[in-house]
Amino acid sequence: MILGEAWNLPREVTEIQGKDPGTYLxxxxxxxxxxxxxxxxxxxxxxxxxxxxxxxxxxxRCQQVNVPAATWHCPTCDFVEMEExxxxxxxxxxxxxxxxxxxxxxxxxxxxxxxxxxxVATDAPIASYLPSRLRTTTGLPRPGxxxxxxxxxxxxxxxxxxxxxxxxxxxxxxxxxxxxxxKPLLAPQxxxxxxxxxxxxxxxxxxxxxxxxxxxMRDLSGKVKKSPRAQKDLSGRKHSIGVKTGxxxxxxxxxxxxxxxxxxxxxxxxxxxxAQDPGVFSRWVADGSLTDAAVEGKLWLPHQEAFGVLxxxxxxxxxxxxxLK
Amino acid sequence: MNRVAIVGAGITDCRxxxxxxxxxxxxxxxxxxxxxxxxxxxxxxxxxxxxIYNDIFEHQxxxxxxxxxxxxxxxxxxxxxxxxxxxxxxxxxxxIMEVGSGLSDxxxxxxxxxxxxxxxxxxxxxxxxxxxxxxxxxxxxxxYPLGATASDSYAQMCMGYDDKYPGDIGDVTVRAxxxxxxxxxxxxNPFGQRRDETVTAEQVMASRWIIAPFLRLLEACMxxxxxxxxxxxxxxKAREISERTGVPPIWVKGVGAANESYQAGRGGAYKPLWSIxxxxxxxxxxxxxxxxxxxxxxxxxxxxxxxxxxxxxMGEMGFVPLGxxxxxxxxxxxxxxxxxxxxxxxxxxxxxxxxxxxxxFGGHFVGGSNMFSMWSARREMLKxxxxxxxxxxxxxxxxVYGGALVVELEDGGVR
Numbered sequence: 001m002i003l004g005e006a007w008n009l010p011r012e013v014t015e016i017q018g019k020d021p022g023t024y025l026x027x028x029x030x031x032x033x034x035x036x037x038x039x040x041x042x043x044x045x046x047x048x049x050x051x052x053x054x055x056x057x058x059x060x061r062c063q064q065v066n067v068p069a070a071t072w073h074c075p076t077c078d079f080v081e082m083e084e085x086x087x088x089x090x091x092x093x094x095x096x097x098x099x100x101x102x103x104x105x106x107x108x109x110x111x112x113x114x115x116x117x118x119x120v121a122t123d124a125p126i127a128s129y130l131p132s133r134l135r136t137t138t139g140l141p142r143p144g145x146x147x148x149x150x151x152x153x154x155x156x157x158x159x160x161x162x163x164x165x166x167x168x169x170x171x172x173x174x175x176x177x178x179x180x181x182x183k184p185l186l187a188p189q190x191x192x193x194x195x196x197x198x199x200x201x202x203x204x205x206x207x208x209x210x211x212x213x214x215x216x217m218r219d220l221s222g223k224v225k226k227s228p229r230a231q232k233d234l235s236g237r238k239h240s241i242g243v244k245t246g247x248x249x250x251x252x253x254x255x256x257x258x259x260x261x262x263x264x265x266x267x268x269x270x271x272x273x274x275a276q277d278p279g280v281f282s283r284w285v286a287d288g289s290l291t292d293a294a295v296e297g298k299l300w301l302p303h304q305e306a307f308g309v310l311x312x313x314x315x316x317x318x319x320x321x322x323x324l325k
Numbered sequence: 326m327n328r329v330a331i332v333g334a335g336i337t338d339c340r341x342x343x344x345x346x347x348x349x350x351x352x353x354x355x356x357x358x359x360x361x362x363x364x365x366x367x368x369x370x371x372x373x374x375x376x377i378y379n380d381i382f383e384h385q386x387x388x389x390x391x392x393x394x395x396x397x398x399x400x401x402x403x404x405x406x407x408x409x410x411x412x413x414x415x416x417x418x419x420x421i422m423e424v425g426s427g428l429s430d431x432x433x434x435x436x437x438x439x440x441x442x443x444x445x446x447x448x449x450x451x452x453x454x455x456x457x458x459x460x461x462x463x464x465x466x467x468x469y470p471l472g473a474t475a476s477d478s479y480a481q482m483c484m485g486y487d488d489k490y491p492g493d494i495g496d497v498t499v500r501a502x503x504x505x506x507x508x509x510x511x512x513x514n515p516f517g518q519r520r521d522e523t524v525t526a527e528q529v530m531a532s533r534w535i536i537a538p539f540l541r542l543l544e545a546c547m548x549x550x551x552x553x554x555x556x557x558x559x560x561x562k563a564r565e566i567s568e569r570t571g572v573p574p575i576w577v578k579g580v581g582a583a584n585e586s587y588q589a590g591r592g593g594a595y596k597p598l599w600s601i602x603x604x605x606x607x608x609x610x611x612x613x614x615x616x617x618x619x620x621x622x623x624x625x626x627x628x629x630x631x632x633x634x635x636x637x638x639m640g641e642m643g644f645v646p647l648g649x650x651x652x653x654x655x656x657x658x659x660x661x662x663x664x665x666x667x668x669x670x671x672x673x674x675x676x677x678x679x680x681x682x683x684x685x686f687g688g689h690f691v692g693g694s695n696m697f698s699m700w701s702a703r704r705e706m707l708k709x710x711x712x713x714x715x716x717x718x719x720x721x722x723x724x725v726y727g728g729a730l731v732v733e734l735e736d737g738g739v740r
Contacts (some may be wrong), residue, residue: 062593074353093350096484098484099536108448
């Protein structure tokens with residue numbers, strides 16, 4: 001369905017206060033229009049995607065390639081008719097890609113995601129870039145992966161309906177050699193579900209930093225028990241998280257409105273996070289943010305569910321501070 | 326083109342949410358303040374140009390139609406302009422054309438937006454739905470379904486720029502310094518949304534990421550509700566009004582505009598991802614028409630969506646070299662309000678940038694933000710007796726829309 005079940009409001013009028021004195025009323029309403037919208041001249045492009053093909057339009061005069069094929073008449077050459085051109089399933093990222101962590105209402109649940117511009121018609125003298133989703137098999141999108149110039153492989157979803165979301169790109173370096181020339185390469189042929197956690201470099205310094213972080217987290221744990229706001233933040237949550245750091249491993253547990261840390265990885269972890277620098281956790285306790293650490297690439301996460309836990313944990317130092325003031 | 330002058334301006338209080346007012350009242354407030362400033366009546370106005378960006382925000386297609394009677398413009402011609410973030414600029418350009426062509430003598434140009442009535446039922450907050458509403462300015466076939474938003478779109482331009490010119494906008498200490506300076510300037514704007522805030526560089530660097538590595542929370546403009554008005558007059562009418570108010574006219578010297586192609590790409594007419602070409606071309610056209618160079622201009626009100634983009638824009642408009650826009654701070658090109666006080670001109674080599682606090686601290690009621698900038702530029706020109714000012718607007722996907730206005734204080738600042 002186009003709109004999720006939560007996309008509705010009760011039909012009601014409520015009283016609200018503003019900056020100035022007086023009571024004001026707010027009414028719940030919508031501005032939603034549904035469409036059975038034609039793709040029109042863009043249909044050729046989307047029909048090709050359904051068939052596992054990527055096409056562009058090319059001008060016979062100036063040789064420019066338009067991908068996606070958004071026009072079939074060249075605006076530079078007096079609108080001369082353009083011809084269909086089959087495009088390779090390899091491309092180059094045209095500019096380092098932004099990673100969205102605060103999506104719009106329609107994309108809540110998708111974050112973090114990377115969206116970038118891919119240069120596909122690399123042989124053409126003039127070409128548009130294909131806006132696309134970019135994915136990695138190495139965990140969540142983070143800096144250093146979708147950088148300008150990285151070679152990408154086009155991947156098609158198994159089920160395709162005729163949408164720009166039928167495709168996405170993956171760094172070629174992540175595609176096994178025998179699959180690099182596969183056309184079309186389908187998403188189930190790559191492993192996104194079990195990314196390999198990065199290795200950490202052990203050091204004495206990091207071991208000391210870990211000891212400090214564990215001490216800070218134990219201190220926070222004690223405060224969380226006495227903080228009604230923190231209890232509310234954690235209400236209903238239960239997680240058993242393994243953490244690997246350059247100073248050693250630890251377990252991070254959330255249960256019964258509290259947090260607990262212990263040495264070593266848990267026997268059964270919901271997921272494992274990796275931080276080369278255990279200071280990520282000390283900084284979090286001191287009113288920092290694990291989300292920011294993940295966004296910067298300092299805290300590796302395997303999947304979106306893990307990312308979804310971080311904002312809750314990020315609230316704790318502030319909640320505790322406000323309650324124990 | 327005949328001479329065109331600005332003879333009055335007014336703005337409403339800039340608020341994160343105007344519970345007390347719909348856009349009807351906000352536009353009436355802006356109209357009233359503008360006419361009061363110019364000592365004019367609604368009856369004297371020949372025509373009105375409206376800047377309203379997004380029908381979904383106002384929850385009405387033809388949103389300006391509801392305003393005609395309320396602002397006293399019954400039976401006058403009215404034109405609504407919408408150009409994304411550059412709506413205010415393009416509305417002013419339209420008003421300037423009307424007066425400059427001789428079609429009208431006195432044109433009221435009002436712009437505003439009511440953005441934060443939007444509500445997301447999932448999070449039960451406004452912001453995700455405000456972002457979604459803006460995201461509908463991106464096409465429904467490719468960009469919108471990919472989840473593109475204004476933040477990552479402008480961030481993409483910063484990333485493209487950084488790919489080409491590493492080590493410039495990426496230094497957060499430079500960006501944080503600019504925020505500190507803008508905040509102090511915003512403190513002096515009696516209508517500014519964040520006029521009571523104090524933001525330090527340290528706070529900026531500790532604030533949460535919106536898009537790494539160029540946009541932290543405290544570097545971005547807020548969503549604002551409010552409205553502004555600017556009154557444009559022919560030379561004859563300008564002299565008359567100036568007699569009434571005792572305030573010299575501000576003359577429009579140069580207007581430049583450029584919209585890049587929607588599709589990004591390489592070569593031809595495609596939009597490059599490493600340059601805000603629209604800013605550069607618009608500014609060059611405005612300078613050419615005005616017969617000035619950037620070094621002649623020491624007062625700029627630019628459209629700052631966020632600081633990294635502010636820096637690129639100052640480079641594109643020729644105030645600092647592209648690739649070394651950090652000279653704004655490193656070489657003290659950006660004037661410090663603590664040194665200038667309330668009425669001094671910047672020393673040679675310095676530019677007073679966004680004395681209003683910019684869109685970041687002053688406010689960003691999209692349809693009228695560039696008019697807010699014009700209101701401020703005029704105020705500062707009069708206060709500091711500055712001969713020239715540059716007002717800039719930007720908008721749409723990847724900042725493809727660009728506009729620049731060069732204005733001159735009557736008699737070049739010498740009374």
